[in-house]
Amino acid sequence: MAxxxxxxxxxxxxxxxxxxxxxxxxxxxxxxxxxGAPFVLAIFYAFSDARIGSGQLHYVGLENFRSIIQSPSFxxxxxxxxxxxxxxxxxxxxxxxxxxIALEKPFRGRGLVRFLLxxxxxxxxxLGTIGWKWILDSIYSVITWLxxxxxxxxxxxxxxxxxxxxxxxxSVILVHCWRLIPFSTVILLAGRTAIPKEIPEAAAIDxxxxxxxxxxxxxxxxxxxxxxxxxxxxxFTFTDMTVVYILTNGGPYDSTQTxxxxxxxxxxxxxxxxxxxxxxxxxVPVLVVIAYLMLRVAHRAEVN
Amino acid sequence: xxxxxxxxxxxxxxxxxxxxxNEVDLxxxxxxxxxxxxxxxxxxTTLLRMxxxxxxxxxxxxxxxxxxxxxxxxxxxxxxxxxxxxxLYPHLSVYNNIAFPLKAQNVPRNLxxxxxxxxxxxxxxxxxxxxxxxxxxxxxxxxxxxxxxxxREPSVFLLxxxxxxxDAKLRLSAREELERFHRRVGTTTxxxxxxxxxxxxxxxxxxxxxxxxxxxxxxxxxVYDDPADTFVATFLGSPPMNLIEYEDLIVGIRPEHFRLAExxxxxxxxxxxxxxxxxxxxGAEFILSGLLTGGKADGKKVIARLLLGxxxxxxxxxxxxxxxxxxxFFDRTTEKKVPARALTWQ
Numbered sequence: 001m002a003x004x005x006x007x008x009x010x011x012x013x014x015x016x017x018x019x020x021x022x023x024x025x026x027x028x029x030x031x032x033x034x035x036g037a038p039f040v041l042a043i044f045y046a047f048s049d050a051r052i053g054s055g056q057l058h059y060v061g062l063e064n065f066r067s068i069i070q071s072p073s074f075x076x077x078x079x080x081x082x083x084x085x086x087x088x089x090x091x092x093x094x095x096x097x098x099x100x101i102a103l104e105k106p107f108r109g110r111g112l113v114r115f116l117l118x119x120x121x122x123x124x125x126x127l128g129t130i131g132w133k134w135i136l137d138s139i140y141s142v143i144t145w146l147x148x149x150x151x152x153x154x155x156x157x158x159x160x161x162x163x164x165x166x167x168x169x170x171s172v173i174l175v176h177c178w179r180l181i182p183f184s185t186v187i188l189l190a191g192r193t194a195i196p197k198e199i200p201e202a203a204a205i206d207x208x209x210x211x212x213x214x215x216x217x218x219x220x221x222x223x224x225x226x227x228x229x230x231x232x233x234x235x236f237t238f239t240d241m242t243v244v245y246i247l248t249n250g251g252p253y254d255s256t257q258t259x260x261x262x263x264x265x266x267x268x269x270x271x272x273x274x275x276x277x278x279x280x281x282x283x284v285p286v287l288v289v290i291a292y293l294m295l296r297v298a299h300r301a302e303v304n
Numbered sequence: 305x306x307x308x309x310x311x312x313x314x315x316x317x318x319x320x321x322x323x324x325x326n327e328v329d330l331x332x333x334x335x336x337x338x339x340x341x342x343x344x345x346x347x348x349t350t351l352l353r354m355x356x357x358x359x360x361x362x363x364x365x366x367x368x369x370x371x372x373x374x375x376x377x378x379x380x381x382x383x384x385x386x387x388x389x390x391x392l393y394p395h396l397s398v399y400n401n402i403a404f405p406l407k408a409q410n411v412p413r414n415l416x417x418x419x420x421x422x423x424x425x426x427x428x429x430x431x432x433x434x435x436x437x438x439x440x441x442x443x444x445x446x447x448x449x450x451x452x453x454x455x456r457e458p459s460v461f462l463l464x465x466x467x468x469x470x471d472a473k474l475r476l477s478a479r480e481e482l483e484r485f486h487r488r489v490g491t492t493t494x495x496x497x498x499x500x501x502x503x504x505x506x507x508x509x510x511x512x513x514x515x516x517x518x519x520x521x522x523x524x525x526x527v528y529d530d531p532a533d534t535f536v537a538t539f540l541g542s543p544p545m546n547l548i549e550y551e552d553l554i555v556g557i558r559p560e561h562f563r564l565a566e567x568x569x570x571x572x573x574x575x576x577x578x579x580x581x582x583x584x585x586x587g588a589e590f591i592l593s594g595l596l597t598g599g600k601a602d603g604k605k606v607i608a609r610l611l612l613g614x615x616x617x618x619x620x621x622x623x624x625x626x627x628x629x630x631x632x633f634f635d636r637t638t639e640k641k642v643p644a645r646a647l648t649w650q
Contacts, residue, residue, distance in 0.1 A: 198391035201358050206452070207379035207408035216404075220395045 045277035052271040064278035074279065076254045077262040084173060084244075084258055085237045091177045092233055093226070096184035100192050101214075103185070121182035129246040132175045136161035136247070165255035168248050172256050176243045180236060184229045191225030192218065227298030234290055238283065259283055306369035306382075306459040306492060308332045308355055313364035315350050315516075324350045326516040327364065332460075332494065337486050339507035340496045343539070347516035348496045349464055355494065356385050356462050369459060379409070384453035385462040388469065390445045392437040398424075398448050399433040405456045423455040427485070442470050443478055450482075454489060461493040467502065479505060500540045504528065512536045530632075531556070534639040537632060543591060543607045549636065550600060550647060556632035559591070559609035562624055570627035574649055576601065578608070578624040580616050592616060599649045 046064055048057045068074045103114060120128060135142055138160050147153040161171045195218060203213045219226070241260035244250060250257035250265065259279055267276015310330045316323040325347040332338050340348040353359040355366055357378035366373050373381050384405075392401050402420045411419070424430045427447040437445060446466055453461060466482070467475045483506055486493055497503055503510050504524045512519045512527060512535070520532035531537035531545070537556050538544040546557045565575055577597045584591040592608040608624065616622070633642045 196389065196391065198387045198389050199393065202385070202387060202391035202393075203404070203408070204358065205356060205378045205383065205385045206405035207456070208404070209379075209408075212408055217393060221393075223395075 042277040042280050045273050046281045048274055050273040052273055064274050068275060068278050073254050073257060073262060077257040077259050080256060081238060081258045083169070085234055087173050088176050088180065088237045089230060089233050091173070092180045092184050093230065095177065095181050096188050099181065099185045100188040103189060104192055117185060118182045120179050125179065125242045126246060128179060129175060129243050133247055136171050138163055162248050163252055165252060168252060168256045172244055172247055175247060176237060176240065179243070180233055184233055187225060187229040188222070191222040195221050224298040227294050231291060231294035235287060238287060307334060308460055308492065308494065309367040311365040313351070313354060313366060314362050315354060315359060316362045323362065323516050325354070328518055330511065332492050335490045335492055336508040337493045337495065337506060339503040339510045340494065340513060341500060341503040341510050342513035343498055346513040348513050352462050352464055352494060352496050356383055357381050382458055383460045383462055384456065384458035386449045386453050386464065386466045388465040390449040392445060392448055394437050397433065398429065398435050401437065401448055402451045402455050405452060409456055419455050423451040426454070427451045443474050446470065446478060450485065458491065461491050463493065463495045465497055482506065512539060532641050534634050543609065546606045548601050548604045552636050553642070554634040554636050554639065556634060557626050558630065559607045561626050561630035562606060562608040563610060564614060565623040565625040568625040568627055570629070572628040573625045574628065574631065574647065575623065575625045576649065577621050578606065579621045580618055583616050583618060588612065590616065597621060601649055
C-alpha cells in the first residue's frame with residue numbers, strides 16, 4: 001500500500017511541468033544573471049564609450065576595436081595569448097598522456113598518487129598561484145636556492161624567474177600547466193580505460209611495440225576524448241587570467257600580457273570599460289571557431 | 305610450423321588461492337588442430353593466454369618449436385591469435401587491419417599489398433578491404449580477424465572462442481570454413497571453446513579441462529567413448545552420460561546405448577525395467593527420462609535417447625537393456641575410470 005502511494009506520487013510529480021521548471025530554473029537563473037547578462041552588456045559596451053564614473057554613453061561604432069587593434073599592447077597580448085595557449089596545451093597533452101599511461105595499471109600506492117595528482121586542480125587557483133609566486137620569487141625562490149646548491153647557477157646573478165621576459169613567459173606557462181595537467185589526466189585516463197583490453201593485446205600479438213601501440217592504436221582510438229581535453233584546455237587557457245595576474249600582471253614590459261589580463265587592466269583598473277569590453281569580445285569569435293573545430297574533429301572520429 | 309609444449313605450467317592469480325591453471329603438461333603435434341574444452345572458469349583461456357605471452361606463468365615452462373619462450377614477448381613467439389571479440393582496430397580499414405602485423409614486424413613495404421591480397425582472397429574478403437570494421441557483419445569480422453592472423457604466416461595459431469559471437473546458423477558455416485581453412489594452411493592450431501559439439505567436430509584431439517586441471521587428452525572418439533573420469537563423461541554428450549551408483553562403483557551409460565531390450569542384439573547385456581516419466585519428441589529422435597525400477601538400481605533417474613519407430617506412454621514400464629561393452633566404470637571416491645567388471649543388477 002505504502003509502496004503504491006509513493007509510486008503514484010513520484011509518477012505524478014515527474015509529469016508536473018511546474019516541478020521540472022523549478023528544478024532547472026536555478027541553473028537558468030545562474031546562466032542568465034552571471035554569464036548571459038554580463039556578456040550582452042560587454043557587447044553593448046564594446047560599441048560605446050562607457051567609462052567608469054561617467055554616467056553618459058554614446059554609440060561609437062567600431063571605434064573601440066580600431067583603437068585596440070592599433071595598440072601595441074593589444075597585439076603583444078594576442079601574440080602572447082596564442083603562444084601561452086599552444087605551448088601550455090602541448091605540454092599538458094604530453095604530460096597527461098604519460099601520467100595516464102603510468103596510472104592505468106595498478107601498483108602499490110596508486111590511489112595515493114592519483115589523489116596527490118588531483119590536488120593542483122582541487123586547490124583554489126589563486127592560493128596555488130600565490131604559492132608559486134613565492135617559489136619563483138626573485139630573492140626567496142627555492143628553485144634558485146636548489147640550483148645554487150647544486151652548482152648550476154651563480155649565486156651573484158641568479159635567474160629572475162618572473163623578471164626576465166622569456167623566463168617570465170616560461171614560468172607562467174609552466175604554472176598554468178601544473179594546474180591543468182590533473183584535469184587532462186583524469187579525462188585521458190577515462191578515455192584510455194574505455195579502450196577494450198583485447199585491442200592493445202591484439203597489437204602486442206601482431207608484433208607492435210610500446211610506441212607503435214601508443215601512436216597507431218591507442219591515441220587514434222582516443223581522438224574523441226583527446227578532442228574534448230584539448231577543447232576544454234584551450235578554453236581554460238585562453239580565458240584564464242588568474243595565473244598571469246598574480247604572477248606577473250602581464251609584465252615585464254607586456255611580455256606575459258594576455259588578452260583577459262589586458263581587458264581587466266584596461267577596463268577595470270584603467271577605467272576604460274569600453275576598451276576592456278572590446279578586448280573581451282574580441283576573444284569570442286576565436287573561441288567559437290576553436291570550439292567548432294574541436295567538436296567536429298571529435299564527432300568525425302566517433303563516426304568513423 | 306612448430307610444436308607447442310608446456311611443462312607443469314601453472315598460473316595462480318591470487319596468492320593462497322587455487323590456481324587458474326595447475327601443472328598442465330601438453331605437447332601438440334605438428335599441424336594438428338587441438339581443442340581446449342572446458343566450462344567457463346576451467347582455465348582454458350588462461351592457458352591459451354600464457355602460450356600467447358599475454359599472461360606470465362607462475363611456474364612451469366612453455367616451449368615453442370623446442371625453445372623455452374617464457375620470457376619472450378608475444379611478438380618474439382611468432383604466434384597469431386584470434387580473440388573472442390576479434391579485437392579488430394576500429395579506426396583502421398580492413399586493409400590496414402590486415403597489414404598492421406606486417407608493418408609491426410617490419411616486413412618490407414613493397415610486399416604488403418601482395419600479402420594482404422593473398423590473405424584476403426584466401427578468406428574471401430577481397431571486396432571489403434576499404435571498409436571499416438563497424439561496417440562488417442559478424443562473420444565478415446571473423447574472417448578479417450583470421451586474415452590478420454595468417455598474413456604474417458605464423459608458426460602457431462591460437463583461437464579463443466572465435467565462433468561464440470556468431471548466431472547459430474552462421475556458426476555452423478563458419479565452423480566448416482575454419483576446418484577447410486586449417487586443412488589448407490596446415491598450421492598447428494589451438495582452439496579454445498566451451499562448446500562440446502564444436503570440439504568434437506573440429507578437433508584432431510581434445511584436451512578437456514576443469515578447474516585448471518587436465519582431465520583427459522585424446523581424439524574426439526577417445527574422450528567420448530572412453531572418458532577418463534565422470535567429469536569428462538558428463539561434460540561431453542548431450543544429454544549427458546547417465547551415472548548410476550553401484551556398490552563402490554559409478555556405472556556410466558550413454559543415453560543412446562540405453563535401448564529397448566529387443567533392439568539390443570548383443571548376448572552380454574544388462575537388463576533393466578524402465579518407467580517412463582517424460583517424453584520429449586525432437587523430430588528425429590525421442591528423449592525419454594524416467595526411473596529404473598527393481599533390482600539394485602531401483603529408483604535411479606536415467607535418460608534414454610531413441611530413434612523413432614516405437615511409441616512410449618508416460619507412466620508405463622518397458623524392458624530396456626545396455627550391452628556390456630557400453631558400460632563405463634568409475635571409482636566412486638576418485639571418480640576416475642576403472643577396469644570393467646561383471647555386475648549383477650538383480
